[in-house]
Amino acid sequence: MINYKYILFFCFLFIGNHPRAFSQTHVKKENHSTINKNKADSLLNIGIKKQESGNFAESVIYFNKSLESYYENKDFKKAGDCYSYLAISYSLQGNYVQSLSYFEKSISEYKKSGYKLGISSVTNNMGGTYYYLGKLPQALSCYQKVLELQKEIKDPKTIAITTQNIGGIYSKLEDYSSALKYYKRAYDVYKKVNDVKAIAQNLNSTGSIQVRMKDFDLAYKNLNKALSIANEQNDKQIKVEVLNNLGTLFYRKLDYSNALAYFNNTLQLAKEMNSQQYIGDSQIAIGNIYIEQGKNNEAVKLCNKGFAIAQKIGSLSLKKDACDCLYQSYKKLNDNKRALSYYEKSNIFEDSLNSKETSNRMMNMEFQKQQLTDSIAYVKREHIIQIKHKEEVQEQEKQRNIFIVSLCFILVVAGGLWSRLNFVRKSREALRVEKDRSEELLLNILPEEIAEELKQKGSVNARDFNLVSILFTDFKSFTQTAERMSPQSLVEEINVCFRAFDLISEKYQIEKIKTIGDSYMAAGGIPKPDQNSLKNIVLAGLEMQGFMAERKTENIQTNKPAFEMRLGIHAGPIVAGIVGVKKFQYDVWGDTVNTASRIESNGMVGKVNISESLYHLIKNEDCFVFEYRGNIQAKGKGELKMYFVEANSERI
Structure with missing residues (x-):
């Protein structure tokens, strides 16, 4: 029998109080700012109602409209609310990359207004999204941050929901007793504050655990209670999750007729809601x-x-x-x-x-500080030896001829002071030279921020980035072209190209990761996230292709072999850090990197090929023109939607 995976519903924290619709008043004059705010609040309320009824696509339209009005009024807290609701709508539709991006924007706006409860709520919701992506360590990290924030805020509902979500992590790890313990703590709080929807979510999660433990009667009882509340509240999201778990219950009992009925109901409701996760x-x-x-x-x-x-x-x-x-x-x-x-x-x-845990263990490896301090330690040792030698000579001279020492005392003291000052000056200069050399070498192989962390701690922590752009290049028919060149001219030609790529990467503030043979890899948005990184990396890719076209023309004029290049770019979450203790380098890992490589290998010479997810993130940039290529078969990825991008000559 197939072991079927159960998806636990994660509680999304909806921000604070819903904005109230403004009541009618008899005030004769109302300024433009108040009118705009009334309109924005009304649009936001409509979006929330659409979201609660499961019309996620429509809710996005209203949230975007209200967001524009809030920015006009410089109401950053309400702008943060809009971003949070947008993120939840995208997450419930299964668009997790877009969801995480909007959660980040929400936190940014809340920080401007000092809204700590909002930051806490959004961080909890990010944890739920990471859970659906199968990234449990990142999810747990988010929940731990929430509990840390709650030491100051002390909001009981936020603490309860986060506690329940941590129980979901234990459930995923099959530690069911711990999961039920966390669910019970959350349930007690929900009962105390009479939060009906939260009670339904809790009963649903508890029931799904009891299904796994084969306590089918108790599971059926709790799931039916949750379904009854969902119907009363007309909450489609809770309902679709409960129906899914009831289907799973009967599947486990080998009652395929009832299981099929529940799963068909789940599928029908998921299609109405456009919930891709539950449709699949x-x-x-x-x-x-x-x-x-x-x-x-x-x-x-x-x-x-x-x-x-x-x-x-x-x-x-x-x-x-x-x-x-x-x-x-x-x-x-x-x-x-x-x-x-x-x-x-x-x-x-x-x-x-499981690769996340493996990469984390690799990242936790300590670097030996001695590698960076050897040169400084050598100078210090030489300093100590020379001082001791000088003291011994002075002592011998004093014992051999006290008279001479007495007569020459002033001269010796003066000479000693001069020698000491000169020695200190030389030592400091030697230390400075060695330090500058180490700094220059380190900054040549690592980003400045990473180098500083390495010097201070002796190690570098691995970091998760929710949205990073990855660029790959590769020379077409490299082997055939290289066979017509001498080894020296081949290396010189590659060096000319990669030096140009380095300068272009520096110009657009993207990070060169490494070169592998004739392939060049760079990333945008690390180690410091940058809102312009997606646009900049595409501009860099276009300039690289432009350079290769000019280089080909020059080589043809001088009867030299010329390379042609494919270039692909993709954006998504990655893990970044350093591994090893010798010849270390800053590197990135994750499915985003593999997908970017496939985008490059399926590109065309002279073109900049981008993925569908990157297209949706930059499609509103006026400086670009896009050409849809359709579904392209990519090795190991199936069919992927791809786009060619070119510079918009009308906007240059």
């Missing part, structure tokens, strides 16, 4: 039931649909579930070749889900 999840669940019923061809169709959605929203756990379903389907159909293919993919996604 319920399709895979129904596919698993079809396998048990011997309907393997139908299972293949549904699980393929689920796999396509998993690829679209970037959920590793959903990809793994889809591959498990397809493996079992093709195995039952005796299509061993395809079965093996999906079995291997499932293992790859399983490894990816």
Whole structure:
């Protein structure tokens, strides 16, 4: 039997009090600012109602409209509210990358207005989004930050929701007793403040744990209570989660008829809400039931649909579930070749889900401070030896001839002072030279911020970045072109190109990561996040292609072989840090890096090829013109939507 994955519903904290609609008054004159604020509050209220009823796409329209008005009034707190609601709508639709980006913007606006409760709430919501992406360490880190903030704020509801979400982490790790303990603490608070929706969410999460523990009667009781509240409150998000868990309950009881009914209801409601996560999840669940019923061809169709959605929203756990379903389907159909293919993919996604912990262990390796201080230590040792030698000579001279020492006392003291001052000056100069040399060497291989951390601590902590752009270049037909060149001319030509790329990267403030053979890799938005990094890295890519075109023309005129280049850019979350203790370098890891490589390899010579996610982030930039390429088959990624980007000559 297939072990089906349960998705726990994470409580989203909605910011503070909903903005009130302004009541009618009899004031004769009302200034323009107040009118704009009334309009913005009204639009925000409509967006919230759309979101609560499950119309997430429509809610986004109203949130964006109200955001414009709040910025006109410089109301940064309300702008933070808008960004937070936008992020929640995108997260509930399965667009997690966009969701994390808006959560970051919300925190930024709340910091301007000093709204600590908002910062705490949004940090909790980011933890829930990381959970859905299968990034448990990042999720837990967010919840720990919330509890740290709550030591000062002491908001009981925020603490309760975060406590429940930490219980979800324990559930994912299959520590069910600890999970139920955290859920019970949260439930007591919800009952005390009479938060009906939170009680429903808590009962749903508790029921899902009891399903795993095979306590089916108690699970059914709690899930039905949650469903009743969801229906009373007309909360579609809670309802779709409860229906999903009820389907899972009957699947575990081998009652496939009832399980199928619940999953079909889940799928129908998820489509109404445009919740991609639950559309894909319920399709895979129904596919698993079809396998048990011997309907393997139908299972293949549904699980393929689920796999396509998993690829679209970037959920590793959903990809793994889809591959498990397809493996079992093709195995039952005796299509061993395809079965093996999906079995291997499932293992790859399983490894990816665990790669975060592995990379963290690598990042925690301590660097030996001696590497940076050897030269300074050498100068200090020489200093001490010379001082001791000088003292010994003076002592011998004093013992041998007190008379001479007495007569020459003033001269010796003067000479000693001069010698000491001269020695100190030389020592300081030697220290300065060695320090400058170490600084220059370190800054040549590491970003300044990372180098400072390395000098101060002797190690560098790994960091998560929610949105970083990755650029790859590669020379087409490199081997064939290189065969027509001598080794020296080949190296010189590559050096000319990469030196130009380094200057372009510096111009647009993007970070060169490394070169691998004839491939060049750079990143935008690290180690310091920059709101202009996405635009700048595309401008850098266009300038690199422009340089290669000019270089080709020059080489052809002098009858020299010329290289042509592909270039691809993708944006998404990554992990960055340093590994090793010798010849160390700043590097990045994550699925975003792999996807950027595939975008480059599927590009065209002379063009800048970008991913769909990057296109959505920069599509409103007037300086670019885009050409949609359609779905392109990428190795290991399936079909990806790609775009060519060019400079908008009318805006130059």
